[in-house]
Amino acid sequence: MKDNQLLEMIERYLSSEMPADERAQFDALRKKDATIDAKIAEHIEFTSLLKQYNDRLSLQSRLDEIHDEIDVHTLKDDLMAHPSWVVQMWRNHHSKISVAASVAIFAVLTILYFTGDLSNRDPRFQQLKQEVDRVKREQSKLGAKTDNIIKANKTGPAISAKFSGTGFALTGNGYIVTNYHVISGADSVYVQNAQGESFHTKVVYTEPQYDVAILQIIDPAFKNLGTVPYSFKKSKSDLGEAVYTLGYPGDDLKFGPGALTASTGFHGDTTEYELYIPVNPGNSGGPLMDDKGNVIAIINGKQTQTQGVAYAVKSNYLLKAIQSIPADSLNKSLKLSTKNTLTNLSRTQQIKKLRNYVFSVKVYNQ
Amino acid sequence: MPTDSEVIIGILNNSDSVLKKLYLAYFPMVLQLVINNNGNEDEAKDIYQEAIIVLYNKVKRGDFELSSKLKTYIYSICRRLWLKRLKQLNKYGGDIKDFQEYLAVEDEVEKHEERDMQLNKMGDALKLLGEPCKTIMEDFYMHNRSMQDICERFGYTNADNAKTQKYKCLQRLKKLFFQQ
Numbered sequence: 255m256k257d258n259q260l261l262e263m264i265e266r267y268l269s270s271e272m273p274a275d276e277r278a279q280f281d282a283l284r285k286k287d288a289t290i291d292a293k294i295a296e297h298i299e300f301t302s303l304l305k306q307y308n309d310r311l312s313l314q315s316r317l318d319e320i321h322d323e324i325d326v327h328t329l330k331d332d333l334m335a336h337p338s339w340v341v342q343m344w345r346n347h348h349s350k351i352s353v354a355a356s357v358a359i360f361a362v363l364t365i366l367y368f369t370g371d372l373s374n375r376d377p378r379f380q381q382l383k384q385e386v387d388r389v390k391r392e393q394s395k396l397g398a399k400t401d402n403i404i405k406a407n408k409t410g411p412a413i414s415a416k417f418s419g420t421g422f423a424l425t426g427n428g429y430i431v432t433n434y435h436v437i438s439g440a441d442s443v444y445v446q447n448a449q450g451e452s453f454h455t456k457v458v459y460t461e462p463q464y465d466v467a468i469l470q471i472i473d474p475a476f477k478n479l480g481t482v483p484y485s486f487k488k489s490k491s492d493l494g495e496a497v498y499t500l501g502y503p504g505d506d507l508k509f510g511p512g513a514l515t516a517s518t519g520f521h522g523d524t525t526e527y528e529l530y531i532p533v534n535p536g537n538s539g540g541p542l543m544d545d546k547g548n549v550i551a552i553i554n555g556k557q558t559q560t561q562g563v564a565y566a567v568k569s570n571y572l573l574k575a576i577q578s579i580p581a582d583s584l585n586k587s588l589k590l591s592t593k594n595t596l597t598n599l600s601r602t603q604q605i606k607k608l609r610n611y612v613f614s615v616k617v618y619n620q
Numbered sequence: 621m622p623t624d625s626e627v628i629i630g631i632l633n634n635s636d637s638v639l640k641k642l643y644l645a646y647f648p649m650v651l652q653l654v655i656n657n658n659g660n661e662d663e664a665k666d667i668y669q670e671a672i673i674v675l676y677n678k679v680k681r682g683d684f685e686l687s688s689k690l691k692t693y694i695y696s697i698c699r700r701l702w703l704k705r706l707k708q709l710n711k712y713g714g715d716i717k718d719f720q721e722y723l724a725v726e727d728e729v730e731k732h733e734e735r736d737m738q739l740n741k742m743g744d745a746l747k748l749l750g751e752p753c754k755t756i757m758e759d760f761y762m763h764n765r766s767m768q769d770i771c772e773r774f775g776y777t778n779a780d781n782a783k784t785q786k787y788k789c790l791q792r793l794k795k796l797f798f799q800q
Contacts, residue, residue, distance in 0.1 A: 257787070257791060258784060258787040258788070258791075261787045261790065261791075262783065262787065300794060300797070301761055303738060303739070303742055304742065304757065304761040304762055305761065305762065306735075306739060307739050307742045307743060307746075307762070308758075308761075308762035308763070310673070310739055313673060313676060314669065314673075316636065316639060317639075317643060317669045317672060317673075318669075320639065320640045320643045320644070321643070321647075321665055321669070323644075324644065324647060326651070326661045326665075327661075329647075329648055329651060330651060330655060330661050332648075333648060333651055333652040333655065333656075334655055334656065
């Protein structure tokens with residue numbers, strides 16, 4: 255039997271177009287020949303697959319038709335999750351971020367480990383340690399200083415003057431007044447005149463309360479100066495009075511003009527005048543003269559905050575100090591001059607005369 | 621949104637309107653799943669239509685039981701199909717962002733894909749068959765036309781000639797199908 259004929263018979267058999275006698279014949283054939291049975295099964299399957307294929311195509315086209323009615327674009331925008339940029343960044347770069355974070359954590363831990371902050375220490379301990387370190391440093395500094403002092407002692411006393419001020423003669427026979435603060439703590443005190451001659455002195459009397467010190471030249475090379483040309487004013491001077499001073503802020507005698515600006519000194523000290531005058535530390539102990547050549551005060555300090563302001567101990571406190579010198583401390587007479595020979599002289603001439611009576615006071619100590 | 625039983629009855633009755641309702645009801649859910657997991661709208665359409673076909677055939681075969689919600693079933697099929705697609709495209713990043721609960725539907729998807737492969741083979745075989753065989757096959761086996769119609773359409777004077785031609789074509793189609 256040809257394939258075509260068999261196929262036709264199978265189709266007729268399946269579609270029940272076959273007359274009953276032929277059908278019985280075919281059933282018998284089917285029982286006898288297993289290949290026919292298999293052919294029937296295969297035909298059924300194949301034609302059903304064709305049917306399914308058709309169904310699938312039609313369903314697909316129906317679905318496509320429906321789909322075309324959907325506005326996919328709008329829907330998409332609505333449905334697309336719009337996470338915040340942080341989340342998006344995390345999604346796109348989470349591997350990179352993770353690596354970076356691990357590196358950072360590792361670095362921090364390493365630093366903490368090496369700085370010792372990982373150990374369970376109170377941060378205040380660090381501060382205490384700094385304190386202790388500071389104390390240690392200072393102690394070693396002190397030690398070094400002490401060493402220096404010990405070394406310096408071995409080399410003997412210093413040769414150069416540690417400190418200098420100004421002084422002026424009270425009498426021609428060698429009594430000189432200066433500030434107590436200039437000579438306090440001194441081992442030896444020398445005075446040097448305008449010609450550069452130095453004379454050894456001794457401290458006869460000090461009055462720290464008024465910042466006054468009386469020296470006496472005990473040097474054999476000293477010759478009497480002759481009567482001092484100025485007198486010491488006992489009464490108070492008036493505000494606005496033109497005054498000047500002479501002193502040794504450096505190596506040379508220096509003139510400083512000024513005015514009396516207040517009758518009390520630093521912090522209302524009644525023993526002092528306040529002055530407007532250019533002075534420097536070496537001026538301490540210098541005479542403050544008025545126009546007529548009277549000593550009205552002794553320069554003793556200056557204001558550091560205000561330029562040009564200085565203070566001077568009033569002359570009557572100098573006189574008081576002189577009066578309170580015990581008589582047995584004086585081996586020469588200390589009689590102040592009462593005659594003023596400068597009164598009618600011009601200032602430059604006053605200064606010419608004065609300069610022989612003003613000394614630089616040099617203080618030596620160890 | 622149609623009820624689940626409405627959909628099943630509609631499919632069994634070949635209702636176009638129910639199919640449309642069904643389609644429109646769940647497409648957004650599947651679009652959401654796909655576009656938020658590395659896919660685009662065209663891929664969503666493919667996946668969704670495949671899932672509808674799976675459901676359709678299941679209902680037609682009569683073995684769809686309303687043990688789960690239709691929505692969950694469709695989502696599960698789509699999810700499974702999309703996971704497979706992502707793996708094929710090497711776009712699978714290790715996890716999938718879910719929007720619904722889902723069931724295990726691996727077996728069903730497997731069966732569907734086997735069947736799908738057969739149908740694709742049939743489609744390819746028909747394309748290779750050429751005319752007039754292809755049209756004869758489509759008319760007789762797919763569109764259920766009578767041999768009378770086919771005779772007239774192709775101008776066969778003798779119905780036996782037409783029959784012979786039809787069987788020849790069927791033989792060739794089988795050959796093409798099984799050769800693949």
